[in-house]
Amino acid sequence: MKKIGVLTSGGDSPGMNAAIRAVVRKAIFHDVEVYGIYQGYTGLMTGQIKKLELGSVGDIIHRGGTFLYSARSEEFKTLEGQKKGIEQLNKHGIEGLVVIGGDGSYRGAEKLTEHGFPCVGVPGTIDNDIPGTDFTIGFDTAINTVIDAIDKIRDTATSHERTYIIEVMGRHAGDIALWSGLAGGAETILIPEATVDMEDVIGRLKRGHDRGKRHSIIVVAEGVGSGVEIGKQIKEATNLETRVSVLGHIQRGGSPTVSDRVLASRLGAYSVELLLDGKKGRAVGIKENKLVDFSISEALSQRHTLDLSMYKLSEELSI
Ligand code: F6P
16 A cells, blocks of 8 residues: 555544644655645545645644544435445545544445445544543543533622532534543533433432532433423422533543543554554554554444443532
């Protein structure tokens, strides 16, 4: 393999730039040319493809977002879209592709591989919801952003003796809520992976209030429902002064943490090794701090799980 391509797709995540840098530098180290495909699968279909040099990825390891841009493409879900993409890859003489993104991006890579084009997936999403890897690139930065917000909200919650509902991202996964809720000392964490019992939540709040607790923090994963709605229910049932903060896309930005930069560097470089070893349809990941790879189709057929013992612990520590 003498020419490979790299693209980022789906929701961006901090550390994607560090992963692209690792792909480019590792490939050039092995005398392989690298082509950047701009705007994800959209740019693949329309041929927004440029050769990347060592210098193209200088000064980006610390930057959030992705300098290759990202997009979600409906057209690429069609056979016609996929054929257009393969035509462009062939036209540029590209023989293998690294796809950095979440499960939607993996589906595109799976399709290309089925059509005979070798792809390797690198897990880039703040949601931490890709089966087969303990962590995805961007998750650590996102939870650190959330923690910063929780700590700040806690200050004002204390001053005003209020109950705060903080809604965080994660799509269908509760990882962001669970990790940041546990680290932020939240009284209650609501995640889609555990049963949400509003009577229990309200009972705990009332008991806490009766015991003299003057403020409370509730972290809600967006996959559970709207933080605003939950806030209304709590206000009606308890009459406690309640405020809601929906953190939103702030969670997707910012300079990646050390963990995300290191993870991105390791996974990006490993994806190139796999392509050069003639592997295809694989996704890379990290398990117990060891690099692993597994079939993209296998990853897509599994359900993401999280460590429910952490959830139990959060309940025990917030009595
Ligand atoms: O998958 C990353 C993510 O940020 C999710 O947590 C969130 O549900 C979604 O993307 C938001 O998507 P968009 O950027 O299209 O609003």
